[in-house]
Amino acid sequence: MPAGALITILGWFASHLIVFTLIGFAVIGFFVLDRQPLAQAPLAAEESVSVAPVSKRPPVEATAAVTTNPAGAMPEVAPAESKSPPARAPKLIGGSIPVYDLKNRPAPEGEGFRPGGVPAEPPMELPSDRESLLQNARRAFWNGQFEAAEAVYMDLIAQYPDDADIFGELGNLYEGMGQADLARDAFFEAGVRLRNAGERKKLSQVIEILKKSGDERYMSLSDP
Structure with missing residues (x-):
């Protein structure tokens, strides 16, 4: 070149x-x-790893299975039959109305109507005077508390055995209770005391009551 x-x-x-x-x-x-x-x-490919969505199952509600265990149940015990204590021998006051032992006296056979909630025992503390006792007995009678009224009348009879009016009110109580036989006995006792006291007007009313009820004892009250 x-x-x-x-x-x-x-x-x-x-x-x-x-x-x-x-x-x-x-x-x-x-x-x-x-x-x-x-x-x-490759690094980008490694980083962009798609994570598949985890499917969430619906929550399972826990149901408590209630099982009855007959073997574990307490057996029903039949209530024991209540036996009323025997009544004390009645003490007669001038006739046929007995003064009962009120706390131990069983209910008369064939007993009629008894209102609910009637106290089974008489009041523990009673006034000693006649008028207060009568008011208590009448109030219990008007309120339908027949057993309480009967208890007070019996207490009055024990304190005032010759009081004809107390026997008359007791007869009215027994009529309200549906105890016709006891009512006639109480009226007869009232008549005996009225005749002894010479109260002819009240006695005639008692005689008329016994006569209408078919009680022949009215004739003994009519004799002079």
């Missing part, structure tokens, strides 16, 4: 050295930048 041509070529390369340098940097940069996404692609 002639020396002139070589000098010309070298001069041309020298004049275009900057251009070739820029082109070289561009090519190198292209390859470098093009390799970085390829190198990072």
Whole structure:
């Protein structure tokens, strides 16, 4: 090759050295930048792992199974039959009305109406005077507390055995209780005391009551 041509070529390369340098940097940069996404692609693929949604089952409600255990149940015990204590022998006051032991006296056979909630025993503390006792007996009678009224009348009879009015009111009480036989006995006792006291007007009323009820004892009260 002639020396002139070589000098010309070298001069041309020298004049275009900057251009070739820029082109070289561009090519190198292209390859470098093009390799970085390829190198990072597997990492991105590893990071973007899709997590499948976990299906949540509906909560299962716990149901308590109630079991009956017949063997564990308490057996029903039949209530024991209550036996009333025997009544004390009655003490007669001038006739057929007995003064009962009120706390131990059993109910009469064939007993009629008894209102609910009636106290089974008489009041423990009773006034001693006649009028207060009568008021207590009448109040209990009006309130339908027949047993309480009967208890007070019996207490009055024990204290005032010759009082005809007390026997008369007791007869009214027994009529209200549906105890016709006891009512006639009480009226008869009232008649005996009225005859002894000479109270003819009240006695005639008692005689009329016994006569209408078919009690022949009215004739003994009519005799002088």
